[in-house]
Amino acid sequence: MEKTSVNKWLVVGTVMLPTMMEIIDTTVVNVSLPHIQGSLSVGVEEVTWVLTSYLISNAIIIPMTAWLASIFGRKRYVLFSISLFTFSSLMCGTASSLSFLVFFRFLQGLAGGGLQPTSQAILLESFPLKERGMAISIYMMGTVMGPTIGPILGGWITDHWGWRWIFYINLPVGVISLFMVTFFIFDPAYIKRKIKKVDYWGLCFLSIGLASLQTVLDKGHLKDWFSSRFIVVLSVISFSLLVLFVINEIRTKQPLVQLRIFKKRSYAIGCTIIFLGFFAFFGSVVLLPLYVQKLMGYTAFLAGLVMGPGAIASIFFLPLVGRLTKFIDARYLLAIGFMGQLLALYLMSHFTLQIGFWQIIWPRLIQGASLAFFFVPLATVAFMEVKKQEMGNATAIYNLLRNLGASFGTAIVTTILSRRAQFHQNRLIEHLSPTDIPFQQSYEQLRHYFPSDFHALGGIYRELLHQTNMLAFNDAFFFCFFLFLILLPSLIILKKAKKTF
Template sequence: MNKWLVALTVMLPTLIEIVDTSVVNVALDHIRGSLSAGIDESTWTITSYLVSNAIIIPMTGWLSRVFGRKRYLIFSITLFTVSSFLCGSAWNLQSLVFFRVLQGIGGGALQPLSQSILLETFPPYQHGMAMAIFGVGIMFGPIIGPLLGGWITDNWSWHWIFYINIPIGVISILMTIFFIIDPPYMKRVKMKIDYWGLALLAIGLGCLQIVLDKGEREDWFASGFIVTLSIISAISLVLFIVVEMFTEQPIVNIRVFKNISFTTGSIVMFFGFFNLFASIVLLPIYLQTLMGYTATLSGWVLGPGGIATMITLIITGRLMTWINPKILLSTGIIVCAYAVYLMSHFNLYADFYTISIPRIVLGIGMGFFFVPLTTLTMSGIKKEDMGNAAAVYNLLRNLGGSFGVAFVTTILSQKSQFHQFRLIEHLTPFDRNYQIATEHTAQIMNYKGLSESLQDYAFIYRELLRQASMMSFNDAFYLTSIIMICILPLVLLMKKGRGGAPSAMH
């Protein structure tokens, strides 16, 4: 079977699944108004999808062996497509949340399945190119999702962010039927159901995802709800590891972590996407809350970085044939850390290009990061174990993004309060800068024909809040860049991937 047809077949549904993880965010206000729901209630349309997605991803390898990979892939695309129609047709919030759970169950398997199929279809010396193709979908989805969701919601209605999945899903099902073939070791096999592993995994990851998604809103461990879920998650995941170690046919074969390159690569991937999602979540918030950008203009800042990533992914896929992947990976880590460090120097007077350039640099860095890392991580995995390994790897990638978002939103909140407290110490009549500011404000008010009043002080206080918020963004970007650069030594532990004849590259 032509490997490029296979690549197109598996990446098409994967791309729409990744887009759906972020497409709802920008339509949330419209959904809330249409279904008469509160703000906190409406966020469950996002959380429910992420929770079911997180639970199903690590089970993908096991489910592929139970049902046969091709059959399970067709089922997943079908469920995702049907549930997309149901989401668009939802009559109230409860029905939408339920259908989003089904959509997450259908979509969760698509990323690890497509990755494992690509790695098996392409020969070892072309694994770099295969992961470049996979990376385009992984990186492009979070960028295009908000842009597409905003445009569809503004021009049509929120229902269509789900309906557009239907024709793509139908095409994907037909292509899978005709172009995907199961190798002998991926045919359906009879297996015992690991009920304990299944229950502990679902409870542990489900609670963890809710904690990460709702933690900042609930004030983290000051909330009994968050504390309870955290304890349940920790106990469940620890018991899950113990159970899986002693089960003959585990849902997730955690023995894959005996491979040093895989373990190290999974850790590096976790923090790589921690860095990526932290930065691309912070940027729109900074632009819209402090700089007065619209959602569309914010998208134009993010967009060029996504394009830079896609171009760099293709270039890196080619370079993998001639350059040691560890060198490319190290370059990617350094460039990503440097890009986020540049973002830590943003201020309230930065222009469009000053903000866009670090995002483009980050896009280039992620292109150098993703392809060699995935190739090095998976190079020592047997083909029959690829489905399980890809599932675990994708789970850690998604969790890295969730942890990154939770980390920076917490830093943003706490550091903003800290800087407000420190700056307000200078709002006294004895501070020379404060005296100058009040004099200038009074002059402006008089010029506009307004008498000096409490408005002068309100103006100064609003500016203090903006400055404190800006400093908290700087802190969040800076800490994220430090975390990224700290993973650089881990590259030394990874073994160089399997190579092949460069001349065979077409």
Template sequence: MEIVDTSVANVALPHMQGSLNAGTDEITWVLTSYLVSNAIVLPMTGWLSRMFGRKRFLITCITLFTLSSLLCGAAPNLNSLIFFRVVQGAAGGALIPISQAIMMETFPPHQQGMAMAIFGVGAMFGPIIGPALGGWITDNLNWRWIFYINIPIGIIAVVMATFFIFDPSYLKRERTAIDYWGLTFLCLGLGALQIVLDLGQRDDWFNSPFIVTCSVVSAISLVALVVVELMHPHPVVNLRLFKNVSFSAGNTIMFFVGFCLYSSIMLIPLFLQTLMGYNATMAGMVLAPGGVATLVTMPFVGAAIQKYDGRKVVFGGLIIGATSMFIMQRFSLEAAYWDFVWPRVILGIGLAMIFVPLTTVTLATISKEEMGNATGIFNLLRNIGGSVGIAIAATMLARYSQFYQTTLAAHVTPYGLVTQKTISAMTQAAASRGLDPASAQNAALAMIYGTVRRQAAMLSYNRIFFIVGLAFLVIIPLLLLLKKPDRHAPPPPVH
């Protein structure tokens, strides 16, 4: 439910814009507000669980998420919708880390891999179903129903959490001094950072005073947060966990995996819709088989890491992920549907081999008391990596398109024989449709310019896919810093 809501609103933005009488710049805050509040709450999950009791906090978050979904659907104007999205993002931010902490604590070590694999099936189902579900609901019902569908699921989740989840004995509610400075710097630092990453490319990065201000606020706040949290006896975010080399390496790998995953998922549908003429549904049909491949592969990965070193499985996943990117960097404007599908399927298999064992190996060295903190930080770095990946990919796409267009245009001159023949043929074709000679020549030049732009954009996508593939390979040496997991055998049968 939570992961679906991070992507389900994307396809409905034009409908929201018309319904709420909002501008393009204003309506994007529906997405940004959710991501900002989500990022702020993620690392606070462990601290909030200790403050209020994990079961009580989980049920409160599910209830708030469901109630805010109802209010988002009923929002009469843009300001109220953005406010309720902030509440929804804050409530949703804690759901995934708490769920992972419960899974890691409930199951014995020899079953944790399979447990995380089954959990991963649910987590990967969200990005697959989200855009397609949002598009279908928006086209056939109303954009407000993308929020209303959370209500029955939320009610069921509250009932199940009430009856089946219990706080462990060692996780007692704490009444300690609240780390107000840590809270303040966390909210300012991560909130400003998320705004910079989401809006930077649109506002031309540091040519915008707003982006510069947010960047300065974020940098100062995050540095102050590190200082304050390392000194406080009961910090909001326990940064001392990074003294664990294996945990630090695992989080760094997850940051780069988030970078690669989210940037590629953003680039593929954009490429298909802007250059290949695919509609949103067809672009979704290209992405969907890769998600299905991930779902099918995850249980096998869960079984494999019960017997084999999880680091080797992650290594294989990174190699497969890089391979899929290098295949994508050979796309052309003449490619067919299946040419796009099978590299996406390969990427889906690679991601299944990365996420499950990396989560298990990274969190294996963390004590149960700190599991809530660790899962919150782990998920935060994945999300921040994704935001950085999307921001960098969007920026590179704009810059490389300009570069390649300039390069290609140098070869399309009025003095070139091929160019002269092409312009002549296109001019005659336009004139045969009834255009006067001047208009026919302008139409021919416009078509050539359009061809140059499309080819320049194609080269830009190819270059970025290659860079993402290299990013998969660059992080491989970090696997050596991960602690080799113990061979956890199941307990012997009791007769």
């Protein structure tokens, strides 16, 4: 039964609380891995499965959320997801072995993955068309805050209470969320529980294909990509099954995921932009803390100070952009977002080993502010042709592509970083020869400051490694810049958003 008397801001708080919990849990474990490793007596590569298992199950469940909601009812599905997430958090906290922890992290990811697209769908339906920009900005505030708060919260809890409490902290949040969903969320009339013929082939192709893909992205860099037979086999499996999945979904009468939504031009272009845009954005977010800690000697706390202002700028501008979408063509706002991202990434691609703290902060502030002009107008245009009864399916695919963009971005930029460092080292080392005059001059100067020739040569080599790594970071940032650059023509073919005032 549809209920419309619930205040929309109560609905906002109800759906955002469990969503924030899920998003935070994606990153909260990162800083606790060394503690988990020591507590459970496992190796470095083994303990990373605590992260990988969560990402794999997240990727599997997200595109299925609309289908599951149609079978069980959306409210029941949300209640079940929160219950399973809370129970899995409890079991993760009590884990006495790695296999036990990984299993319940997998269940936690299955439970939490559906909360993101479901929450976005509920928010978009709760606000009238003229206020959709505001609904999207609220959703994005949670999405931006989660990855920022996660590592900070995880580090503080681990240091003061122990790593198990990063899971126990979910218990009261989960209980409160269950009560709020029970009283404030209702299924709209068009969502009716109906028994469908299960698309077993689609379910199989999607689950194994996405699980293989996520494993490749997460482990590829560690195993040197296609030089590893394990990565090659998983890549072939992933590609083959995902192609079969698309063919199956197009041909079946009751598909697991409704791919015909891509016939809507603005939605299809929006999905392409969110994938490549988040690829570039998240890639740069991975690079920046590595740069300041590895090359500039910043502590983890200072690295957090570098990243924090960007998130604050995003949160400040998101509501403003949400209101602007009512009066200004979303494509113009999106163009501002593109220009801001391009400027920020261009500045980052020209970082040096001599720049100061504020010279690093400014590009991050520009990037954070322009992120609001990227996400909100893009989602406004992408979903403007989507009907309410299609919203669950549309948000599921959109969120999946955004998450995959982040996974691809992380995998590719870290690979570029290591490969370009090797390239620049090979080029620069050609000049470290006795016949090279600058080398001779540097060597003679350093001999006066070091106790031996060996130490002087070591000093030169260390400086060479610093320079090669700096050049590699410049190349990786420029790659992210180039991705945004090639997305610019997409603004021309996006449809103009409908007037909503």
